[in-house]
Amino acid sequence: MYSTLCLVAVFQGVFLLNSITCQRTKIHAEHMLTTNIGELSFDYETLLNAIHKEKAYDSLLIIHQTSPSKEKFLEVFTKYQAVEVPRLTMMPHGPQFSYKALYNSEIIVIILMAGKVDKTSMHYLAEALDYMRQTRILMVATNAGDFEDFKKQMLNLCESHMMINVLLSYHNISQNSSIQMFAGLHRLMPYPNYHWQLASFSTHHNHSLYPRHWLNMHNKTLRTFPDQFPPMSFVYSDSHGQLHVSGFSGLLVLAFAEHYNAHLEMYEPLVEGKLVHWVEISQMIKDRLIDLPMSIEETGSGSWxxxxxxxxxxxxxxxxPLTPQFTLKEIFALLLDGYFLGSVLIFSLLLSFMHTLTKFVFEGTLEYFDFVINSKVMPGVLGQSFVEQQFTHLIGLRMIYFFVGFVGLNISTQFSANIHSYFTWPPYHRQFEEYRDLEHxxxxxxxxxxDSVILSDWVEVHENITTHTENVTFFLVARQELNTSHGYIIESELWDIYNRRQEYFQRKVFHVPRGMTYFDMMVWGLRLQYNSPYKEAVDWFILNAHQMGFMDAWITQTYLDMSKSKRVPSHDPNAAVESQVLTVQHLYWVWILLTVVWLSSFLAFLMELLIHRCCCRNKKKNDLKRRIQL
Structure with missing residues (x-):
C-alpha cells in the first residue's frame, strides 16, 4: 500500500512539472504571437541569436521591397548587431549577382514580403543563392490575406528552387500598430514531400530551428541508375536469378539510401550487361531524370x-601487353649475333696476320691466303684443336698460339654459358615503355x-597507334579477356583488380608502363543536379565513408563480386611450358649458317679450280714457247 502511494505521488509530481513547463512555453509563445512594435526587435534579435548559437553565420543577406509596413521590419534587421555582423541589403530590381561567386561564407538570408507572395523576390533570391540553395532562410511575411494559400504558394516556390532550410514568420499589422503572428513559426519539411510544420521557439528548450532534414529522409524516393562500367558499378544475378548492383559507386549509393532512410528507384528496369557511358548518365542528371547516379565523373578543370x-x-x-619470350629459333639468332661473329672474324684476321707475318720473317714461308684464313688460327679461335707439323723454337709463335688458345677459350666459354642460360630461361623481347615503341x-x-571524342587531343597526336571501335561491349570484353592484340586505357582501380588477378597466372600478361600515363591524378565524384538538395548529405556521407574505411571495403567487395560474376580475367593465356625435342625448325639459323658456309666453300672450290686451270694453261703456253725457241 505504501509503495502504491509513493508511485502515485511520483506520477503526480511529473504531471505538475510538465504542466508548469507547458504553461511557460505557452506564455512565451503568446509573447511571440502578440507583441507591439517596440518589442519586435527583442523577439527577432532573440531568434537570430538562437540561430547563430545553433550554427554560426558570418553575414546577413536581406532582400526586401519598399513598403511602409516592411520599413519597420527592415530597421529591426539592419540594426541587429550592426557592428559585429556584416550584412548585404538588396532589392529584387537591383543588379543580379551570385553570392557564392563573390563570397564564400556561412550566411543567413532574410527575405521580407508584404501582402502577397513575391515571386520576383524569390526568383532574385534563387539567383543570388546559386549553388548554395540550402542556405538557412528566414521569411518574414505581413498581411498576406489567405495565409493557407500563401503557405501553399511559398511551398511550391521553395520546391521549384530546391530550398530546404526555410523558416516562415507571418504577421498581420493592424491600424494601431499592434502585431499578431498567426500560427507562430513554420518550418519547411522537405521529406518525404514538401510540407510546412509548426515550429516552436523557446529560449528554455534546445529545439533545433534548422535541423538536418537529410538525416532522415522518411523513405523519400530517389531515382538512380548504374552505368555498368566495372568497377564503378555493374549488375549481376545470383544463383536464384535475382539482380544485384555492385561496384564501389553503386555500393556507395546503396549505403547512402539505407543510412538516411531513402528509397531508391531505378530510372528504368535493370538489365544485366546494359552499358551506359558516364557521359549519357551526366546528361540524364542535367535533364533531371536521375537524382543520384551510380556512376562517377571526372571533372578535369571544370566546376565542382x-x-x-x-x-x-x-x-x-x-x-x-608484355612482350613474349624468345622462341628457340630466335634464341639461335640471338646466339649467333653480330657480337659473336664479329669477335670471331676480328680475332681470326688479327691473329692470322700475325701468325703468317711471323712465319714469313723467321722461316721464309709465305701463303697469301694465310693472311685471311689460317688453318692454325681459325680452329683455335673457335675453341678447337689444331696440329702444328713441326716443333717451333720461335717464342713469338708460341705467344701467338697462347693468345689463340686464350681467345678460343673465352669465346667458347661465353657461347656455352649463353646457350645454357637462354635455353633454361629464355629472355624477353624489349618491353613497350613509351608510345613510340608501339609505332613499329x-x-x-x-x-x-x-573515349575517342573525350581524348581527341591525344588521339590526334597518336593516330598511327590507335584503333577505334563503336562497339562498347567488344571493347570491354577484349580488355577483360586480356586480348594481347591491343592496348587499352584503364583507371588505376580497375588496373589494381586486373593486376591482382594476374598474380595467379603463370606470368603476367599486361603491364602499365610509367611512360604511358595519360593523367597522373584524376579526381572523380558523383554528378548532381543543378542546385541539388542532396549535395550536403552526399558530401557528408562520402567524407565519413572515407574516414571509416568503407571505400576500401567496397572496392574489395567489388573485386569479389566481379570474380563471382566472371568479370575479371579468368583464363591464363600463357601456355604451359613443356619439355620438347629440338627439331629442324628450331635450328633455323644454324641451317642458314651452314648453308652460307657450304656455299662459300663451294664458291672457293670453284675459284680454286678456275685459278688452277688458268695457271695450267699459262704453264703449257710457256712450255710450248720454250720448245719452239729451242
Whole structure:
C-alpha cells in the first residue's frame, strides 16, 4: 500500500512539472504571437541569436521591397548587431549577382514580403543563392490575406528552387500598430514531400530551428541508375536469378539510401550487361531524370559546383601487353649475333696476320691466303684443336698460339654459358615503355568511340597507334579477356583488380608502363543536379565513408563480386611450358649458317679450280714457247 502511494505521488509530481513547463512555453509563445512594435526587435534579435548559437553565420543577406509596413521590419534587421555582423541589403530590381561567386561564407538570408507572395523576390533570391540553395532562410511575411494559400504558394516556390532550410514568420499589422503572428513559426519539411510544420521557439528548450532534414529522409524516393562500367558499378544475378548492383559507386549509393532512410528507384528496369557511358548518365542528371547516379565523373578543370565531394582519386594509364619470350629459333639468332661473329672474324684476321707475318720473317714461308684464313688460327679461335707439323723454337709463335688458345677459350666459354642460360630461361623481347615503341609493332591502342571524342587531343597526336571501335561491349570484353592484340586505357582501380588477378597466372600478361600515363591524378565524384538538395548529405556521407574505411571495403567487395560474376580475367593465356625435342625448325639459323658456309666453300672450290686451270694453261703456253725457241 505504501509503495502504491509513493508511485502515485511520483506520477503526480511529473504531471505538475510538465504542466508548469507547458504553461511557460505557452506564455512565451503568446509573447511571440502578440507583441507591439517596440518589442519586435527583442523577439527577432532573440531568434537570430538562437540561430547563430545553433550554427554560426558570418553575414546577413536581406532582400526586401519598399513598403511602409516592411520599413519597420527592415530597421529591426539592419540594426541587429550592426557592428559585429556584416550584412548585404538588396532589392529584387537591383543588379543580379551570385553570392557564392563573390563570397564564400556561412550566411543567413532574410527575405521580407508584404501582402502577397513575391515571386520576383524569390526568383532574385534563387539567383543570388546559386549553388548554395540550402542556405538557412528566414521569411518574414505581413498581411498576406489567405495565409493557407500563401503557405501553399511559398511551398511550391521553395520546391521549384530546391530550398530546404526555410523558416516562415507571418504577421498581420493592424491600424494601431499592434502585431499578431498567426500560427507562430513554420518550418519547411522537405521529406518525404514538401510540407510546412509548426515550429516552436523557446529560449528554455534546445529545439533545433534548422535541423538536418537529410538525416532522415522518411523513405523519400530517389531515382538512380548504374552505368555498368566495372568497377564503378555493374549488375549481376545470383544463383536464384535475382539482380544485384555492385561496384564501389553503386555500393556507395546503396549505403547512402539505407543510412538516411531513402528509397531508391531505378530510372528504368535493370538489365544485366546494359552499358551506359558516364557521359549519357551526366546528361540524364542535367535533364533531371536521375537524382543520384551510380556512376562517377571526372571533372578535369571544370566546376565542382554540381559535383559531390571526391569519391576517388586515381590515375589514367594505358595497359599494354608484355612482350613474349624468345622462341628457340630466335634464341639461335640471338646466339649467333653480330657480337659473336664479329669477335670471331676480328680475332681470326688479327691473329692470322700475325701468325703468317711471323712465319714469313723467321722461316721464309709465305701463303697469301694465310693472311685471311689460317688453318692454325681459325680452329683455335673457335675453341678447337689444331696440329702444328713441326716443333717451333720461335717464342713469338708460341705467344701467338697462347693468345689463340686464350681467345678460343673465352669465346667458347661465353657461347656455352649463353646457350645454357637462354635455353633454361629464355629472355624477353624489349618491353613497350613509351608510345613510340608501339609505332613499329602490331599492337595498337583500342579506344571506344566516346573515349575517342573525350581524348581527341591525344588521339590526334597518336593516330598511327590507335584503333577505334563503336562497339562498347567488344571493347570491354577484349580488355577483360586480356586480348594481347591491343592496348587499352584503364583507371588505376580497375588496373589494381586486373593486376591482382594476374598474380595467379603463370606470368603476367599486361603491364602499365610509367611512360604511358595519360593523367597522373584524376579526381572523380558523383554528378548532381543543378542546385541539388542532396549535395550536403552526399558530401557528408562520402567524407565519413572515407574516414571509416568503407571505400576500401567496397572496392574489395567489388573485386569479389566481379570474380563471382566472371568479370575479371579468368583464363591464363600463357601456355604451359613443356619439355620438347629440338627439331629442324628450331635450328633455323644454324641451317642458314651452314648453308652460307657450304656455299662459300663451294664458291672457293670453284675459284680454286678456275685459278688452277688458268695457271695450267699459262704453264703449257710457256712450255710450248720454250720448245719452239729451242
Amino acid at each position: 559546383h554540381n559535383m559531390s565531394s571526391y569519391v576517388t582519386v586515381n590515375r589514367a594509364s594505358f595497359m599494354v 609493332s602490331s599492337v595498337t591502342i583500342l579506344m571506344e568511340g566516346t
